[in-house]
Amino acid sequence: MVERPGLAVDGVSVAYGPLLAVDGVTLAVGPGEIVAVLGPSGSGKSSLLRAIAGLEPVVAGRVTWDGEDVTSVPVHQRGFTVMFQDGQLFPHYTVAGNVGYALAGRPRAERRRRVDELLALVGLEGFGPRPVTALSGGQAQRVALARSLAARPRLLLLDEPLSSLDRQLREHLVTVLSETLRATATPALYVTHDQSEAFALADRIAVLDQGKLLQVADPDTLRAHPANQTVAAFLGQSG
Amino acid sequence: MDDDGSVRRWRRPGDRAPAVQGVAALLPLAFLAVFFAYPVVTLVARGFRGDAGWTLAPVIDVLASPRTGRIVRQTLLLAVTGTAASLVLGVPGAYVLYRLRFRGQRALRALVAVPFVLPSVVVGVAFRSLLAVGGPLGRLGLNESFAAIVLALVFFNYSVVVRTVGALWAGLDRRTADAARSLGAGPVRVFRTITLRALAPAIASAAALVFLFCASAFGVVLVLGGTRWGTVETEIWYQTTQLLNLPAAAALSIVQLVLVTATLAVANATRARQERALRLTGRPSAQPVRRSDAPALIVTGLALALLVLPLATLVTRSFRTASGWGLDHYAALATAGAGTLTVTVWRAVANSLVTAVAAAGLALALGFLASFVLSGRRRGRLAGFFDAAFMLPLGISAVTVGFGFLISLNRPPLDLRTSWALIPLAQAMVALPLVVRTLLPTWRALDPRLREAAATLGARPARVFATVDLPFLRRGLGLAAGFAFATSLGEFGATSFLARPDKPTLPVVVYRLISRPGVDNFGLAMAAAVVLAVLTATVMAVAELLGPKEAVGW
Numbered sequence: 001m002v003e004r005p006g007l008a009v010d011g012v013s014v015a016y017g018p019l020l021a022v023d024g025v026t027l028a029v030g031p032g033e034i035v036a037v038l039g040p041s042g043s044g045k046s047s048l049l050r051a052i053a054g055l056e057p058v059v060a061g062r063v064t065w066d067g068e069d070v071t072s073v074p075v076h077q078r079g080f081t082v083m084f085q086d087g088q089l090f091p092h093y094t095v096a097g098n099v100g101y102a103l104a105g106r107p108r109a110e111r112r113r114r115v116d117e118l119l120a121l122v123g124l125e126g127f128g129p130r131p132v133t134a135l136s137g138g139q140a141q142r143v144a145l146a147r148s149l150a151a152r153p154r155l156l157l158l159d160e161p162l163s164s165l166d167r168q169l170r171e172h173l174v175t176v177l178s179e180t181l182r183a184t185a186t187p188a189l190y191v192t193h194d195q196s197e198a199f200a201l202a203d204r205i206a207v208l209d210q211g212k213l214l215q216v217a218d219p220d221t222l223r224a225h226p227a228n229q230t231v232a233a234f235l236g237q238s239g
Numbered sequence: 240m241d242d243d244g245s246v247r248r249w250r251r252p253g254d255r256a257p258a259v260q261g262v263a264a265l266l267p268l269a270f271l272a273v274f275f276a277y278p279v280v281t282l283v284a285r286g287f288r289g290d291a292g293w294t295l296a297p298v299i300d301v302l303a304s305p306r307t308g309r310i311v312r313q314t315l316l317l318a319v320t321g322t323a324a325s326l327v328l329g330v331p332g333a334y335v336l337y338r339l340r341f342r343g344q345r346a347l348r349a350l351v352a353v354p355f356v357l358p359s360v361v362v363g364v365a366f367r368s369l370l371a372v373g374g375p376l377g378r379l380g381l382n383e384s385f386a387a388i389v390l391a392l393v394f395f396n397y398s399v400v401v402r403t404v405g406a407l408w409a410g411l412d413r414r415t416a417d418a419a420r421s422l423g424a425g426p427v428r429v430f431r432t433i434t435l436r437a438l439a440p441a442i443a444s445a446a447a448l449v450f451l452f453c454a455s456a457f458g459v460v461l462v463l464g465g466t467r468w469g470t471v472e473t474e475i476w477y478q479t480t481q482l483l484n485l486p487a488a489a490a491l492s493i494v495q496l497v498l499v500t501a502t503l504a505v506a507n508a509t510r511a512r513q514e515r516a517l518r519l520t521g522r523p524s525a526q527p528v529r530r531s532d533a534p535a536l537i538v539t540g541l542a543l544a545l546l547v548l549p550l551a552t553l554v555t556r557s558f559r560t561a562s563g564w565g566l567d568h569y570a571a572l573a574t575a576g577a578g579t580l581t582v583t584v585w586r587a588v589a590n591s592l593v594t595a596v597a598a599a600g601l602a603l604a605l606g607f608l609a610s611f612v613l614s615g616r617r618r619g620r621l622a623g624f625f626d627a628a629f630m631l632p633l634g635i636s637a638v639t640v641g642f643g644f645l646i647s648l649n650r651p652p653l654d655l656r657t658s659w660a661l662i663p664l665a666q667a668m669v670a671l672p673l674v675v676r677t678l679l680p681t682w683r684a685l686d687p688r689l690r691e692a693a694a695t696l697g698a699r700p701a702r703v704f705a706t707v708d709l710p711f712l713r714r715g716l717g718l719a720a721g722f723a724f725a726t727s728l729g730e731f732g733a734t735s736f737l738a739r740p741d742k743p744t745l746p747v748v749v750y751r752l753i754s755r756p757g758v759d760n761f762g763l764a765m766a767a768a769v770v771l772a773v774l775t776a777t778v779m780a781v782a783e784l785l786g787p788k789e790a791v792g793w
Contacts, residue, residue: 055691075694076703088692092710101706102696151697 004067006030006187007052007155012061013211014047021047023211024061029155029187034178036190036202040234044211045191049157052189053082065154081153085160087144089132095119095143096128102151118146121180138169145177149184156181156188162197174200195235199223207231255615255700267609273653274668278643279496285646286489301490307474311494314470317385317460318453321392325449328393328542329400330442331535337405339532340525347543349783354546355398356722356779357772358729359458360746364753364768365549366391366463368556375552383465391459394549396449397542403445404438409525411437426531447506454498455636457732458746462753471495472638476735479642489646492639499636550772557765561758568766576763579755581741584748584767588774591728591745598666598727603720605667606674613675614682637669637732645736662737662744666727673726674719681715682708721782725775745771 007029014022021044029035039045050056052063054075062071070078081102089098096115103111119127122142127135132143141161148156161177162170178201181188192198198205199219206216207227215227226232286298301307336348354362368374370382381387411434419429457472464473471491478488528536560567572584580587644665649656655664685708693703731746738747749771752764 053691053695055695075691076697076699078695079697080695081697082692082695084688084692088686088688090689090693090707090710101693101698104698104702147696157695 004028004064006033006066007189008064008067009048009052010062010064012048012051012063013059014044014051014056015059016047021211022051025208025211025213026061027206027213027216029189032185032187033203034181034188034190034201036192036198036205037208038192038195038198038205038234039208041193043193043208045193045208046159047211048208049082049159049189049191052155053080053157054078055082079153080155080157081148081151082157082159083141083144083148083161086164087140089135089140089143089147091133093132094128095124095130095132095135098132098143099128099146099150101147114150115146118150119143121149121183122146122176137165138173141165141173142176145180149180149186152184153186156186158188158190160192161190163192163194170194170197177201207234209234260612260615263608264612267605267612270605274644274664275640277653278647279639281647282489282492282639282643283496285485286493288486297486298490298493301487302494307491307494310469310471310474310491313468314454314472314498317388317392317456317468317470318450320385320389321396321453321456322446322450324389324393325396325400326442326446328538328545329397329445330404330438331538332397332401332542333403333405333408334535335532335539336401337409338411338525339528341528350543351398351401351546352783353398353776353779354394355396356725356729356775357395358731358746358775359395359456360462360731360749360753361553361729361768361772361775362391362394362549363459363462364749364764365553366394366459367753368765369549369552374556375548383463383467385468387463388456388460388468390545391463391549392453392456393542394545395456395459396452397546399449399452400442400445403448404441407438407441413526444506447502451499451502451506454502455495455638457636457638458750462750471498472636472732475638475642479645479736485646488642492642495636495639553765553772554769557762557769560762568762571759571763572766572770576752577757577759579752579757579760579763580743580748582743582748584745584763584770587743587745587748587767588770590742591771592774594663594666594744595724595727597660597663598670598730599720599723601663601667602670602674602723602727603716606671606678606719606723607716609671610675610678610682613679637730638736640665640668641733641736644733659742662734663727665733665737666730667723669730669733670723670726673722677719677722678712678715681712685711717784718782721779724782725778728778729771729775745774 009025009027011024011026012022013020013024023044025048027035027037037045037048047056051058054070054073058071062069064070065078090101093101096112096119099115099118100111103114106114115128116125119125122145124139124142124146127139127143132140135143144161158177162173165173174197181201190198190201202219204216204218205222207214207222209230214231215222217225217227222231223235226235287293287295288297332351336344336351366387367382369376370379370387371377372382381390415437416429416433419433424432454470455472456470457476460468460470461473461476464470469477471494475488475491475495478484478491557568558564558566572588575581575583582590644655644661648654648661655661689707689711690703693707694700698706729746730744731750734744735747735750738744743751745767749764749767752760752767
């Protein structure tokens, strides 16, 4: 048994030139757990996610998985996948080509089975041969979700995955996301500025402001006992 | 914050290892050094060397001579007039072809794009057929006149203005103009204070490019200018091939290098501004044709007539024989033109095709590597040097290349005088900038987050390149291949210095035919020019089909 199963972020800082975007953040995501990082725009939450994924260099601190330091492991070897705000589907591949991208090297039959299984999971049966350019915004995000889960990542990082969609669709997709993550038991870090998404999805919520972690708590505790004025004000005003 | 090695070694997906960048840069840089830097340095040195060592005397002599003064004045006058006329016709054309919306618009846009890729000798011959005595506009007496050259320059560069300005105009958010109108501004004031301001960077950028093309025009001026009109380019050719006065030609080449470099600096500055401006545009909003668009439509109609008339005349006259109409001139393509030529015209076509395939392949391979290096994230001094090295030959004049090759690659350490490779090498040098400028925007337009997405899905850097970069680039590669092939096929400036009498290319043959007297030579020149034009247009049409729907830049 490892000492600290899952993701551990220890005092991580991310800088852009002289600007410190993430300032000594410490956070953990346990097996099967969904943790939301909630903060206003510019709070550094996307930078934190990118640093965990390996897309941004860390100037201080370390990132570990099951106690093993992965801070300098290249992106493609970390086994963490990212679902981006606008999907970033590959325009030159079909839906099936996108979903199966991470399954390169597996036998064709297995690949096809897995793609079909995932498309069914996100409610897009039979969409495999379609070009991704013909999808609606909501469909594209569902394909992006299926693609991220295809290779059974050890951790899924979601970067505001629903914020480019309209409200009604967002409410529906939060449910799809939540059910899919629970069904696959995928641990996830969910970055958002929308507290209703965070409260609907997360086991625990981390509130980030100006690069600093203000509070980490389960939704009920957070609502009942905000750690300070800033957290209370942020939760109050964006409801 | 530690700025030590561990942080610097860290790379984002799509960032390339310095070793990869270095190896990719090696080949194009070596090519530039041997086939651009070395000839240019030799040429400049030639200009400053007298019988008794280094001296400024030949350069000063040439610069002070009345003939040079006249040539430089004519070059500038032609370039300024050609640029102004292209803008006056092209800006309304950009509006009609890109801002308005009507049936058949796409066909007209394709038509407008044709002249830019036509070989200069074809354009020269087409205008000769239009303006010469006996031609449809022969009575105007414009043959071998200033006006004839300016018309041909506009013919070439109209599409540069229309496409550069049109691309920006099509994307202008019309709500800005609507806001101005709602604040009480009339149509003229809206155009002057809002539209023209927004278009200014594109207009400036197009003007700088057109000026560059006009100032380095060679083929059309040589064919249309006769003895009275010339540019620095034609004068270098004249001094070299007719008077064998190499020091004078070298001195003139230095003048041309200065002129081209200065124009290029301005063009680059305006282009950078335009790229910034383009990012600011909002959602596109084409509008249907209204009655108030009549002036723009009339100007555009005139411009289109200017594009169609010379080509139509060229084709028509290629069928005109001594006894009426027929295919006599086309039949004569299988002959050597009654002794005017050393080979048959079909033989020259074959020479051209083989040369162009080699040149385009070389330009494409080197341009691919160069644009790969240039599109990488740039940091540090060395990267800046790469940038400058690859951008430098963008303003290269074909005549400088040809003349430089002639005087530098004809003796050890590199004696290619008798080598067949000399012409494709020169043509590749001329085509390389076009390839780089076509590929670079495509490469830079690739959203870096697509590479990030691939990397987070477990793709190694090599797989990211193969599955994300390459498919994206394929569209640009088709167009670049077309440009490279068409440019090489019609290349005349450099080739005219280097083609050996027994192995001429098609443009060289066309020029030789048109510059000899005789009705049969003239007819054969027409037929050969039509063949050249059809070949070039076919290549470009195929490339456009493979390429992105709206072609990049110029």
